[in-house]
Amino acid sequence: MLVQFAPFIAIFAIMYFLILRPQQRRAKDQKALVQGARRGDVVVTSGGLIGKVTKSTDENEVELEIAPNVRVRLARSGIADVRAKGEPVKSEPAKIESAKDAPAKKDA
Numbered sequence: 001m002l003v004q005f006a007p008f009i010a011i012f013a014i015m016y017f018l019i020l021r022p023q024q025r026r027a028k029d030q031k032a033l034v035q036g037a038r039r040g041d042v043v044v045t046s047g048g049l050i051g052k053v054t055k056s057t058d059e060n061e062v063e064l065e066i067a068p069n070v071r072v073r074l075a076r077s078g079i080a081d082v083r084a085k086g087e088p089v090k091s092e093p094a095k096i097e098s099a100k101d102a103p104a105k106k107d108a
Contacts, residue, residue, distance in 0.1 A: 037056075039053050051066035062079070
């Protein structure tokens, strides 16, 4: 009796390791990528729009800038890919050099 089911068990095991397990891993990686999208990241939506994340409104929504001064709200589940990671937010304000601190330019 067990010998008759052995091929079915072997096929199921092969299917699990070749198809189901890698698919679950890709789904887990995609979910982590979408949840990790933050301000400054360039993303592609599932509809094909490319935009920059300008604000993360909550854990399920982001605000995208798809053109200058054109912003849309998008559910995180609508993000298909993160193309370029933005720069991390700096905790200290940028230091601005004054005119007298800057090195003088020399004409050649």
